[in-house]
Amino acid sequence: MTVLRHYLMRAAEGRGDALGRALETLAGKVRPLAGCEKVEMFADAGDADAFIFIEYWSSVDAHKAAGAALGKEAFAGVMALLAGPPEGRYLNPVALG
Numbered sequence: 308m309t310v311l312r313h314y315l316m317r318a319a320e321g322r323g324d325a326l327g328r329a330l331e332t333l334a335g336k337v338r339p340l341a342g343c344e345k346v347e348m349f350a351d352a353g354d355a356d357a358f359i360f361i362e363y364w365s366s367v368d369a370h371k372a373a374g375a376a377l378g379k380e381a382f383a384g385v386m387a388l389l390a391g392p393p394e395g396r397y398l399n400p401v402a403l404g
Contacts, residue, residue: 311398312362312370317390323356329384330360336381342369367397
């Protein structure tokens with residue numbers, strides 16, 4: 308079953324454009340990793356410094372292994388632009404009846 312990894316990220320004041328570009332670069336690194344099914348990014352319509360980054364994984368273990376394989380340096384460009392740590396959580400799809 309697909310597992311989503313959801314991140315809410317806020318850029319440091321006025322750094323939203325740079326964070327958007329850094330997240331696009333990160334998405335390009337994440338997409339080809341084993342177990343990654345899809346990556347999506349959303350910008351807040353009312354706040355140019357806020358983004359939602361969603362990764363779709365075959366399992367939580369696949370996500371954790373991919374993060375270890377990428378290493379912290381892959382995230383450095385994103386982390387340098389954030390106002391604070393990203394909020395992350397795993398989400399399971401829920402079937403609507």
